Amino acid sequence: MIEKPLRKSRADGEQSRERLLLAAMKLFAEQGFARTSTREIALAAGANVAAISYYFGDKAGLYKAALTDFLPPPQKNIEMFDQPHFTLRQALEGYYAQLLGPLLEGEEAELCMRLWLREVLEPRGVWAEELNTGIRAEHIAFAGVLARHLGVPVDDEVHRLVHACASLGVHLMIGADVIEALTPQLLASPDALRAWIPKLAGYAEAIVLAEQEKRQKGAA
Incomplete structure (x- = not known):
């Protein structure tokens, strides 16, 4: 008879925490950290202000959780593109998928x-x-993947290649409003978004192969 209310309490707690996170994400995104109060967040979430201290410690803890809770661990992202048996194309598709x-x-x-x-x-x-944890780890791993397929050590040109490949996908992330204004059909549904993955992999593969050809000519 004790276990049922304990399970219910835990589920209710998870829901309360999630409501606070979503409310915080909306308000912090719209107003910024300084102009958003914990009282405002609690009201939007239908929760008590004390719940913020309970789940997140303070406003700064809630802010950090709002930014990071929905991010997958870096190693999980890396595993999607860094596998020894992957072809270059498979590695690139995994990179853009994550x-x-x-x-x-x-x-x-x-x-x-x-x-x-x-x-x-x-x-x-x-x-x-x-930047110094997740993004750095993923950059280093992807540089290693490209260097392996190029048959070269990781050098500045490989790092430039990583940044060039990343920029193809980053535009969809930070420039979505531009894409939606100019070509809304390209982001109109989950399927439309998924269609970008093999396309971006193809564009990136062309860049990597061009770098490989340049190096081979230089060596010759």
Whole structure:
């Protein structure tokens, strides 16, 4: 007889925490950290202000959770493109699948992206932390993958190649409003978004093969 209310309480707690996170994401994305109060977040979430302290410690903890809770662990992303048996094309498709994967999450993905853009413009240290952990780890892993397929050590040209390949996908993430204004059909549905993955892999493959040809000619 004790277990049922305990399970219900735990489920209710998870729902309360999620409501606070979603409310915080919306308000922080719209107003920024400084102009958003914990009382405002609690009211929007239909929760008590004390719940913020209980689940997140303080406003700064809630802000960090709003930015990072929906991000998959870096190693999970890396595993999608860094496998020893992958061809170059498979590695590239895996890379773009993990890069664009969050966009398939709907409202949460859109809110998270808007919040990250605000964090870049009004930094509170979370962006710098993510750069030095998750993003750095994924960049290094992808550089290793490209270098392996090129048959070269990781050098500055490989790093440039990584940035060039990444930029193809990043445009969909930070320039979605431009794409929707000019060619809305290209982002009109999850299937339309998924169609970008093999296309981007093809574009990136052409860039990598061009780099390979340039190196071979230079060596000759």
